[in-house]
Amino acid sequence: MAAYQLAVAGLKVLVLEAGRSYDPVRETPMFKLPREAPLRGAGSREKPFGFYDATVDGGWEVPGEPYTNAPGTDFRWWRARMMGGRTNHWGRISLRMGEYDFKPKTRDGLGADWPLSYQDLAPYYDKTEMLIGVYGGDDDLENTPRSSPGVLQPPPAPRPVEMLVKKHATPLGIPVIPAHLAIMTQRQDANRLPRLLHPGNALAQRVLRQSMLQRQACFYATPCGWGCSIKANFQSTTVLLPPALATGNVDIVPNAMVREVTVGKDGLATGVNYIDKNTRQDRHVKARVVVLAASAAETARILLNSKSTQNPQGVSNSSGLVGKYLMDTVGAGLGGQIPLLENLPPYNNDGASGMHVYIPWWLYKEQIGGKLDFARGYHVEFGGGRGMPGNGSFNFLENQTEGAYGKAYKEAARRYYGSFVWFDGRGEMIPNEDSFCEIDPEVVDQWGIPVLRFHWKWSDHELKQAVHMQKTFAEIITAMGGKVNGTVQTDGSRAIARGGQIIHEVGTCRMGEDPRTSVLNPYCQSWDVKNLFVTDGAPFVSNADKNPTLSILALAWRTTDYILDQMQKREVG
């Protein structure tokens, strides 16, 4: 986002990318079948989310680039070493943070407030949604803000399972509303939007128009997680980088592993040092302004590794807070089998890959009224029904039928296929002192760069929240006349996913009003180094239940506006 915004504003931008270049238009296996892939597309150590997943040189491990866990910590860190990073295969769920989410401490006394309010970011949410293309409804529930009129694309109609959940969850007081996903259900208005988004900027309008004309609407087939060669959903590589490059202002160097930010005697950043992975040589680039967006933890790693006599604790770390207040999303899930869904007439369940509807957090009143034993909410992602058969799709039949084989097995397959639902809670974690990353004093990666060591602890709030999630899912499954698979946990530590497992890590360079208690100012500018900015999830002060990427993008746009303003005023650069 930052590269795009700065380039259309006329600045020369150099992008350093640790991974290889990647072109979804040519590399995405659209309409490939599981049976064409090794082991019917099963996940593996090298491709944890399945053979076709659009993650290159990454996953829970990156070859040659380890990280470590402190004793007692089991943090998992998902990385993708490729152009466009994890946006090539993310879930595209794009929920806005609401008013409460920016001021959590004011509301319940826990965690910390953001130095901005929802109103500050709302215009950027609107613009970002128009730029990338997001479908959604215009429900306006508590702390679940709607977009301005005309911003969102229409959501696709719900699938049968989604309608069934809605029918049975509504009487329980649980709302089911259209989800917001960065997927286009219609083509963008290439004449209107560029003018609206970049008024008075002919270059921006030209390249954006051209880019929007290249994008098709979703055709409701093929999994988004493999990438989208028709550019119907949001990936940096299909939506932001093409117009950025079309300005002629951007150069991208792949296989360039940034090691540290260099700082001059005047305390300003002079550029960065990176390892050229092809030659294994260390190189330096000069820059007037440095923007870090290597993903939250990696950005902290770069700053902490930028040690010198001048900055013995790393760059931008006078507060000592770089790496601190690492957060992920709270996750817990449960599935069930629903007799009503058995033996249905065949129907197409594909749709826009991700969910069409979801459950936003609904117990704000109960929570503030002290009726729940944990703070902060969660939303629910759910689905089920007749997915395309893949590796292991029918393994459930063995237990379901207590060992059927032969004709009975085939009949059971027909009967039970598509009769399962699943629910996944995605909840807010309150930042705590015990969850952080730091430089491991002993381990370096294959480039000689010291690696991160993680420390992790959930508080009671998160553990109790995970239990509440499972209880709620069991209630809905039962209300649908179904049977829960597995056990509903009453012990939070059994219900909750591991730290990092939901892949929403944020918060390692938090922003704030006070340089002593934050790393960045409200514009994601380093307090210590005026020409250093961060535009990934690192500046997050809290991690609302809303998935972070839309907010990362909106914040990045706001930050670049500020950079441009500061450069004009000759404050930086």
Next chain:
Amino acid sequence: MEENSKLRQPGGREPELQQPSDREPEGQGAAVGDGTVEAPVGLVRRDALKAMAAVASLPILSGLPLADAEAQTAPAAKAGAPASLQPPRAAGGPRGDAWDPDLLRPKKDWPRKLTTSEMATLAALADMIIPADDKSPSASAVGAHHYINEYVSAPGDGSARDLVRVRGGVSWLNLESQQRFGKRFTQLTVAQKTAICDDICYVPKAKQEHKAGARFFSLVRNLVATGFYTTDAGMKDVGYVGNVALPKWDPPSPAVLKALGLE
């Protein structure tokens, strides 16, 4: 970790609709992966090397003359090492290894480990698990047993462990057949095969002396089901109707709504 991987399984068939016009024909992907550095479509600027990468860290270079910036960033050119000593790593495109496979032309060409006779036993067992009926053919007719061979022969610890389980299981099955009926499994009547399968079809209910056989049966049943239901015949059997490009997304049909009590 999120939603879509669970909501739908991977896969696809050629779209019935016309491909959008700016999409590249499949065949052109063939240019990728042969080690040449190519500028990807839609991202071309001046040359391929610079054309690709992610928003990582981006110093703004407006202070530098461009030539300078290029000199700083052109990788191999200035490095000085002879080309032959440099690692063969192109700027773009898949390298065809396990971390970065060519997704458009997947390979599963590792040597198969099971013998013809083991395969014959597995085919017979596969057809006990998924026999032909009036809706679809049997598992072996669509090659589900070949998938078992692909699986147990694959590189990796899991496959190595399951190779032992499948091999041992096949031998166990034939020994059991010999002991009970004096013949190999493939030579038994359906009633005789059924008698054995009944004893091993569910681990929790199997007798102690049949547990090993039951664990083998369980593994084979799951592999056969994957092998069978991922074929066209299998997908059709259960009535999977997706993975076709649609111009718009419609609400469920009246028949489905009625069945769900949603009209």
